[in-house]
Every structure is written in C-alpha cells, then in structure tokens.
C-alpha cells in the first residue's frame with residue numbers, strides 16, 4: 001500500500017485539491033489493512049478512481065482510497081471476465097474488441113476506471129454497463145468484509161445504482177462475455193452519422209470507430225481541456241409540468257419515458273438559456289456542447305458550483321425543470 005500525507009487528488013477539472021491522507025491499494029491483501037487507518041482518522045473517507053467525475057473541495061479532511069488492481073482474467077468455463085477496479089475502462093473496451101467480446105463497443109472512449117463504471121451505471125449511445133455485469137466483488141468499509149454483489153442487487157437505473165455513496169469499495173468486476181453477437185446501432189446520433197457519411201457497419205470495431213468519431217466532435221478530451229463530461233443528467237419529468245410559454249415544445253428534445261413522463265435533453269435546455277448566463281472568471285460552457293462545463297485550471301469547487309446553480313436557476317424559471325448534477329460533489 002502506498003501511503004501519502006497531504007497528497008494532491010488527481011481530478012479532471014484540475015481543482016487544486018489535497019487530502020489529509022491518501023492510500024493507494026496495490027494488492028488484494030492491502031484491503032485487510034484499511035481498518036487500522038480508519039480508527040486513526042475518524043472513518044471519514046472517499047474512494048477515488050481516475051477522478052474524471054469528481055468536483056472536489058480544496059481540502060478533504062479524511063482518507064482518500066485508490067485501487068491499483070489491474071488484473072484481467074478470462075474464466076472461459078463460466079464465460080466471465082474478471083477485471084480489477086484499477087484497470088482503465090477504455091483499455092477494457094479495446095481488450096474486448098480485440099477478443100470479439102460483444103457489448104462493450106457503444107461504451108468506447110468513456111474516461112475513467114473499471115471500478116467506477118457501475119457507480120453511476122455509465123452509459124452512452126443506447127447502452128449501459130449494467131447489461132455487461134454478472135457480479136461485483138466489493139470490500140465493505142463498515143464491517144471490513146468481502147462481499148460478492150449480484151447484478152440484481154445493485155439496483156441499476158439511468159446514471160445511478162445502489163453502490164453510489166455506499167460503503168462498498170469495488171475491487172473486481174465480473175463481466176459477461178457471452179452477450180448475443182448483435183451490434184446496437186439504433187441510437188439516433190449513430191444512424192444519422194452512418195447515413196450522412198455512407199458508412200457500413202459490419203462488426204463491433206466498425207461501430208466503436210464511428211462512436212469514437214462522434215464523441216471526439218462533441219466532447220472535450222479531459223487530458224487537454226478540464227471537464228467531467230456531462231455536468232447535468234437528462235431530467236425525466238411529467239410532460240404536463242413543462243413550461244412551454246417561453247420556448248415552444250418543438251425547440252426541446254424530448255424522448256418518451258413512460259405514459260406521462262418524458263426524458264428531456266438537458267444540453268438543449270442550456271443552449272436555450274445560455275445567452276442570459278453571466279460571465280464567470282474560471283468556468284464556462286464548452287463551446288461545442290452546452291452540457292459540459294470547462295475550467296481554466298484555476299477554478300475552485302465553489303466557482304464551479306456557483307456557475308452550475310446559475311444554470312439550474314435559469315432552467316427552472318424558464319422551463320419549470322430541475323436539473324440534477326451528474327458528477328460527484330465531495331465535501
């Protein structure tokens with residue numbers, strides 16, 4: 001285990017964040033040692049992956065826990081792939097593409113680690129990671145015991161799961177490798193792109209290449225531009241509760257959700273109100289995608305949350321829609 005005091009916490013918003021103590025677990029046996037640190041530091045802790053979905057404070061007065069487990073084991077008998085939490089998500093997608101394991105292709109180029117993927121049930125272009133998970137090996141930080149959670153125990157829904165804000169440290173994920181050999185190209189952005197560019201998709205690699213191109217045109221690379229991807233979730237609301245007095249229904253992006261509810265494209269809502277936003281010094285909207293907030297590397301958590309609140313207030317007064325923040329705010 002690597003133990004660092006007053007350590008910098010890596011994060012893709014480039015917030016200058018430090019913590020009292022950072023523990024980097026290098027092997028499974030390090031899990032057993034965690035309890036000794038907990039009693040010394042009042043049990044305040046936060047688990048961090050690659051830091052691409054965090055809005056951190058300048059100082060975290062507790063323990064930051066990271067895992068470096070990068071094992072990848074194919075269990076052909078049970079048609080499973082056991083992957084360590086510290087493995088990079090996109091490297092896993094590439095691994096699966098190279099082995100003709102279907103189902104990962106729509107989730108190409110999502111930044112971050114394998115261990116974080118189930119937390120908000122990462123999803124993109126019509127797929128969610130929950131459809132690929134058999135079970136998750138966790139270490140409970142309350143009773144310091146290992147537990148294997150089956151997919152059905154994780155309560156996966158759109159951008160959420162019961163693992164979020166739980167006491168479970170994920171150290172392995174068991175992925176299914178026998179998904180039906182069908183590629184999913186139904187998502188509207190994909191169909192439009194394929195048609196416009198006269199592309200024929202024959203296999204998961206072709207599809208992942210198309211999605212990579214679409215993503216690179218809309219989303220900033222966090223290694224070059226400080227961001228956490230979408231800052232707000234697409235809200236799911238009663239259709240009748242939306243205020244169309246200022247902007248007509250046709251201007252919004254609406255997907256049917258159930259009988260009376262619709263999922264609303266949050267990027268379009270922000271696009272329609274962005275002219276009324278005040279100028280903030282260290283944080284702004286990404287010029288190619290209104291759902292992404294970018295910083296100049298000098299922004300604090302407060303700067304970012306102030307800007308986000310202004311957006312939320314304007315969207316609420318204009319459309320009567322509450323925008324929920326997607327990344328994790330740590331206090």
Ligand SMILES: Cc1cc2nc3c(=O)[nH]c(=O)nc-3n(C[C@H](O)[C@H](O)[C@H](O)COP(=O)(O)OP(=O)(O)OC[C@H]3O[C@@H](n4cnc5c(N)ncnc54)[C@H](O)[C@@H]3O)c2cc1C
Pocket residue numbers: 012046047048049050051052053054067085110111112113114115116117119120121122123124164165168169170171219220221222227228229230328
């Ligand atoms: C440019 C960009 C594009 C993005 N696109 C998408 C997208 O298309 N779809 C999507 O869903 N997300 C997207 N995201 C968000 C981000 O990629 C995911 O949330 C990702 O899973 C975060 O991984 P991470 O390792 O950086 O986690 P972190 O940001 O470090 O942590 C995220 C959460 O996971 C928890 N966590 C991390 N590791 C563990 C562990 N081992 N055990 C228990 N809890 C853990 C943390 O406590 C925290 O709650 C995007 C982000 C960026 C910057």
